[in-house]
Amino acid sequence: MARSQWGSRLGFILAAAGSAIGLGAIWKFPYVASQNGGGAFLLIFIGFVFTLGIVMMMAEMALGRAAHSSAVGAFRKMGGKHWALVGYMGVLVGFLILSFYSVVGGWTIAYIAKSIGGEIISSDAKVLGGIFTGFISSPSEPLFYHAAFMALTVGVVLGGVQKGIENLSKFLMPALFVMMLVLIVRGLFLPGALDGVAYFLDPDFSKVSAKTIIDALGLAFFSLSLGMGAMITYGSYVEKDTSIPGSAAWVVLLTTVVCLLAGLMVLPAVFAFGFDPSAGPGLTFITMPAVFAKMVGGQLFAVVFFVLLLVAALTSAVSLMEVVTSFMIDEFHMRRVQAALLMASLMFVLGVPASLSLGIWSEYTLFGKGVFDLLDYATSNVLMPLGGVLLALLAGWKIWPQIEVQLAVGTRSSALWLPAMKLTCRYIAPALIGFVLVNGL
Template sequence: MIVKDVNQEREQWGSKVGFILAAAGSAVGLGNLWKFPYVAGKNGGGAFVLVYFIILFLVGFTLMLAEIALGRHTQLNAIGAYRKLREKWAFVGGLGVLAAFMLLSFYSVVGGWVINYVIKSVTGGLNVSDPEVLGNMFGEFVANRWTPIIYHAIFMLLTLLIVLGGVGGGIEKASKIMMPALFGFIILLAVRAVTLPGGIEGVKYLLVPDFSKINMEVILSALGQVFFSLSLGMGCMITYGSYLGKDTNIPESAVIIPLCDTAIALLAGLAVLPAVFAFGFEPAAGPGLIFVTLPAVFSQMPLGNLFAIMFFILVLFAALTSSISLLEVCVAYVVDEWGWNRKLTTWTLAGLIFAIGVPASLSMGPWADIHLLGDRGFFDTYDYIVSNWLLPLGGLLLCIFVGWIWGTDAAIKEVTNNGTLEFKLRGLWVFLIKYVGPVAILVVFVRSLT
């Protein structure tokens, strides 16, 4: 039997910068470095980026501010925050905690792949220019029974050790190291890619919009990318917001965090697409871009092995800054609601998440013939449930709760710290959280099920 530790005091961020870097790190993940470049490449480059920026403000900023305000007001985890304000709405927080738990189980598997590729890049194992050979190499690796599981365990252990240090000593300290390093690496890579012969065509493709390519598919793709890129709907920002003091300017933070996330995504696009164009590869190469196409590109660049090492370390940092926020959502819930000791909670949850992730890894190889939902294996089933159900529902219900149940007046009172801070976008934000946000997310939700 576990006895509640009633003497545990809730931690707080050591500084405003620490919170912003940690929150931005939560948002910055594999979706920025892997998904954004190929989604932009597939959806018209500059046309996609333009639509993405518009939606970033209309939806991203709106939900980000709502989640942070909800967390700081209640000083509780995702479930506790909803329960404190309206008992019957606690299930919405439950959707977020479940989403974080399930997402981390297969996200950690991919994180393990990244660690393997960091090692391969350091040892020269990726110095191959033939995409077909690289594709076979990747396929053989993920299909192996034990090797990906070992790397999955290493990634979970790194995540666990950071979260074990607590909010200030673990998450904030790690974010203060990894996020500046991440920005430094991505800027160097972008500069190198842009200066490649022919690379300027990739820059034009990414940044110069062709308005004729803007259609409903591009709009929906940008909407989905914004929503899932910012870690919204899974309790991360509620949890991180709960560690804030009253002196934090929430509107300012809710603008800076999405902008940091988007800056990384754009820099990733500038690091990837000019290089892809320079060597004649397909900009819409799809999910294989990071593990197959890019290693082929790096092998043909001067000092390519060095840039490959930098790139995969960059991807690892991005994966870790997101994984620690996902684990923290689950840890905060158990510590707050059950009163467990933080260290015991972290070890227990990390172990459970690792165990649930093992079938996701095996589904790429030995268990490939085991199907759960339709023709989906464990990995794809986890992904489908989180991406198509839990996150959109969590975001939709967040808008309804803050806009209509808790109420925008109460939310703005928290945001402005009882009127002591100015919030110039008050009227616009109320309209967005009540009407635009729910409709936009509902569209994504319905589309994801078709």
């Protein structure tokens, strides 16, 4: 059966950017940056993204196109049967992430409904915090929205590569940028907002610790969709004459810009309304409604914002669903419909205890973490970096000639940077990621 392909290079870039620009950039980045001191964390994060991040992204895309297969098949075909285990780990990461990611995606649908009803249009931090806490700790309401989000994700994946994923990304990603810029401009005019800008952009290196570096690397991998098989799978759909380095550079740049915009959108509002900048996962859902309450037509802006937050969540979720769906199609020769529905059902089931761990099951922990936090930590701080180390070793040592061929296509002056990338894959990436990984355990 002929393998699907992207309809255009732009479609591929926007789809890959859509995979990367999700809740990791808009929901997770502001609160993780806040918890790690703002500006100093931002610099470390950008450093990781434009060095290890772009190298790993190019390696994943090149591996996917060279093998013309999804994660497991790519590692098996290029590295040998034992390397297929790394591909299985990537599929597992995608499966685990989407299980709890879908829960958060469901929150965005719930907040669209709450915006339409006017329930969250308030500038009172205690009221907004109470609404959010009450919602996520409910035993049933978040599960309904978790199911709705998973159904939306499946619907897009069933449309296929061009009609589903690519068409969605082309329309919705530009809309997300425009809406974020509008909200940033409005937020900057709030009294006290510039304190938030200073906190976000002014680096205080006295707050940097080993945890800061670990979190920055973990978030870089999470935000760029690395180590989960997504870029390998998307790379397998890339035409042979498309420049992978140029495409990867655009994806990394767009993702970084959105992370910066997310920080400028959320943190000035945090300071303007006197919220706690290290409040955690609820930060976006608590601060943004307070901004809307101060705006003319705020209710409409609230609806549009949470629709676009849903869009960002959906484009990333689709890439994760495509990883596990493509795996089932390639490895077990299942039809796309059967594969997507089976995987969605299993991920929904795992998402149930993740959601309940934020409420009635909060006292049940493993390694001191509830199910939701454990899934987040295990994927972002352990499995994804580990996958990055193994991919770098495979690309740098065992299959570098094939990777080099893929990266040289459509690229000028490749002789200037390819040796540096080879050196990074062989020595720098495994050593640095490995050091951070070990310290994070």
